[in-house]
Amino acid sequence: MKLKPLLLNLLIALLLFSLAFWLRVTDLTHFVTADEHNWVYRSGLFLGALLQGDWAGTSVWLTPGVTTTWLGSLGLSAYYQTYQTIINQPLAEWALSFPRNRIDLDVLLYLRWTMALFTSAMTVVVYGLARKLWSLPIVLLGTLFALLSPHLLAVSRIIGHDAPVTFFSISALLAFLVAKRELATNSKYKFWLLLSGVFAGLAVLSKATALFLLPFVALIALVDVWQNRNRLKSWLIGLTIWGAALWLTFILAWPAAWMEPLRQTWAVISNAFLSSAGIEDPDIQPFWSIPDLGAFYYLVNGAFKLSPLVMVGLGLAAVKGTRGQGVEHATRNTQYASAVSGQRSAVIVNELLWLLLYALLFGVFMTFGVKKSPRYILPAFPALAFVAAWGWLTIVHRYRIAVVLGVSAAALLLTLNYAPYYLAYFNPLLGGAYTAPKIVRIGWGEGLDEAGRWLTQKPDSFADRLGARYTVAIAPFYRGEIASPVRDELDYVAFYIKQTQSGYPAPEILAYFEHQGALHRVKLNGVEYAQIYNGPAMQLVKGVASPDLPIAFRPHTIYAPIGEPLTVDLLWRTDIATDAPVTLNLSGEGLAASLDSSVNIQTLAEGVLVSQHHFSLSSDLPRSDFALSLDGEPIGQLKARLMTVPPSMTPASHVFANQVKLAGWEVNATEESISVNLAWQAFPKASNDYTVFVQALNQNGDRVAGVDALPPRGFTTLDRKEVMLTHYTLPLPANLPAGEYTLLAGLYYFAGDELVNIGQTTVKKSINFK
Secondary structure, rough: OOOOOOHHHHHHHHHHHHHHHHHHHOOOOOOOOOOOOHHHHHHHHHHHHOOOHHHHHHHHOOOOHHHHHHHHHHHHHHHHOOHHHHHOOOHHHHHHOOOOOOOOOHHHHHHHHHHHHHHHHHHHHHHHHHHEEEEEHHHHHHHHHOOOHHHHHHHOOOOOOHHHHHHHHHHHHHHHHHHHHHHHOOOOOHHHHHHHHHHHHHHHHHEEEHHHHHHHHHHHHHHHHOOOHHHHHHHHHHHHHHHHHHHHHHHOOOHHHHOOOOHHHHHHHHHHHHOOOOOOOOOOOOOOOOOOOHHHHHHHHHHHHOOHHHHHHHHHHHHHOOOOOOOOOHOHHHHHHHOOOOOOOOOOOOOOHHHHHHHHHHHHHHHHOOOHHHHHHOOOOHHHHHHOOOOOOOOOOOOHHHHHHHHHHHHHHHHOOOOOOOOOOOOOOOOOOOOHHHHHOOOOOOOHHHHHHHHOOOOOOHHOOOOOOOOHHHHOOOOOOOOOOOOOOOOEEEEEEEHOOOOOOHHHHEEEEEEEHOOEEEEEEEEEEEEEEEEEOOOOOOOOOOOOOOOOEOOOOOEOOOOOOOOOOEEEOOOOOOOOOOOEEEEOOOOOOOOOEEEEOEEEEEOOOEEEEEEEOOOOOOEEEEEHHHHHOOEEEEEEOOOOOOOOOEEEEEEEOEEEEEEEEEEEEOOOOEEEEEEEOOOOOHHHHHHHEEEEEEOOOOOEEEEEEOOOOHHHHHOOOOOEEEEEEEOOOOOOOOOOEEEEEEEEEEEEEEEEEEEEEEEEEEEEEE
């Protein structure tokens, strides 16, 4: 016995929602994208303004991203209800407290959950609308193609505005096509135009690129009037309903538009033009290792993001469509099919053709913008999914549901192969991971999580400093400090694929580090996303006016190490003359005379021209800053700091409060006193000027001698990982009993009148007195 159509559709809708939701919430905080911190921050501003009745304050971004901030506000509210007792702040105050450049994974999880729920539900909405147009096999396969699209799935798992604009746009378009069909059969069509307008308004509230719907639906109506002149009045009324529904939705769903609807409308429209012209995106990156695709940007990038099964389906649809085969067969409405069969062209009124045309024209529309991203073409993907589904089903006439299930299973297996890094999907029919890095720009923060995890596994990584771009994408997974990859005093340098494709920070610097050899390479789905190198960084020579000066310089240690050799590499342009020696001058306080190092420029590898300069630094140098110069032209500075423990000391590695390390000790005991030398290291940085205590204890743990003293220089004056030597003398009491004694050292400070002991450690376990 067959299931009734309504029950069947409800069952399919439930299965589609379940599959979509499972794919979207599995391993949901594995990585962070480079933009999500902005959406957490904007959602907090939106929610805070909403709760305080500050309607104008809900205008937090003119893209405008309103639906995203609504979803984000729901996520924040759910998080607050879960952890209200821990937060211990009013909701509005807490919502407004989020920093812009940092992200909490626990908070982000809740926002991502709301996006996952929303996109899963919208998948069912798309299915329901499509069922008003086409037969079950086409609709089911098309919906599954959209659901399993790695590109659309990737943005449906994060908080952003690309997924909402995609789902609302396709819903608006499908509802409009349903209205067109209802109009053709003299049925009620105004409800569907009203619904389409609501979806269109929500799409524009999600992202201004949805304004493309306005001329496109007008084109559909115009062609229909050309086909049927007697529908002109109906379409004039219908388009008025559609436009009014769009604008009213735009106003009602955005509190900022309640007071000034015309001003906010114009603000969004004008901002759309500014963004498309690149005026508000000064960080548009150049092309270096990949070609400038120009007008073909979205064609190529879109093809690389398409599923191979969708691409094959589109090819089949093109073959069948050009032959005029199967076009009318797509409809599920026989009354509609007979109504259009006698018109000038039965093909032009077919909804699938309109979906294909929408995808193509939307791609052309987006091409005019200077600011580009593969995500911006996403609204075309669901439309192409239904066209591809029809293409697949034109080659079979029996067992169509079996074909749907088989093709969908293949799509599911393909998609799962890229989990959880769906952003790192590239169409295998076009060469996938092999060709994509050579042709299209890659990277939105995915992969930096793996770099952070790898570095965090290293001992004492909390004290390290990493140089990397997209700091918000790596910070949740890395314990240490993060800075620019061209900043001084870096322990590690990481280069990310999006920057290296643009030649950042300079092609010569990239080639230099590649010659040095990476400590670790991050690969996702076959694509090398990041490389981690030993620091320090190549520091750019700023304000270089002369082509005779180097591009950058790199000391081999984070400081000029007092009492040790110093090596500095100068990196030169590839067109520099290499026949004359280069003299690097090192000058500063404590140097009786400046130090010079003259060497020739050597070609280490293709594109890597380096002069390597060696200096010997005296152990009696004071702590100071040195200047680097070439022929009197300054190129940079180095700090002279003590970096290692003297060889006479016994190494130690006790860290106090993740701030200060006892790095070494030396103990000499006589009958009268114990002489103690201690080496302290900022690890990474002290927050207080601690008092040092050193104590000698007998076998019962009683204190027999000790000293408490502030070091000659406060701990807070130490730079990260800088070493400081201190000396203490512990006078011993007369008639000290013979035996074994233990030497302890520790740190404390005063908080008001309260002594706060931050820890102690055994310096020497056994000191024998006879």
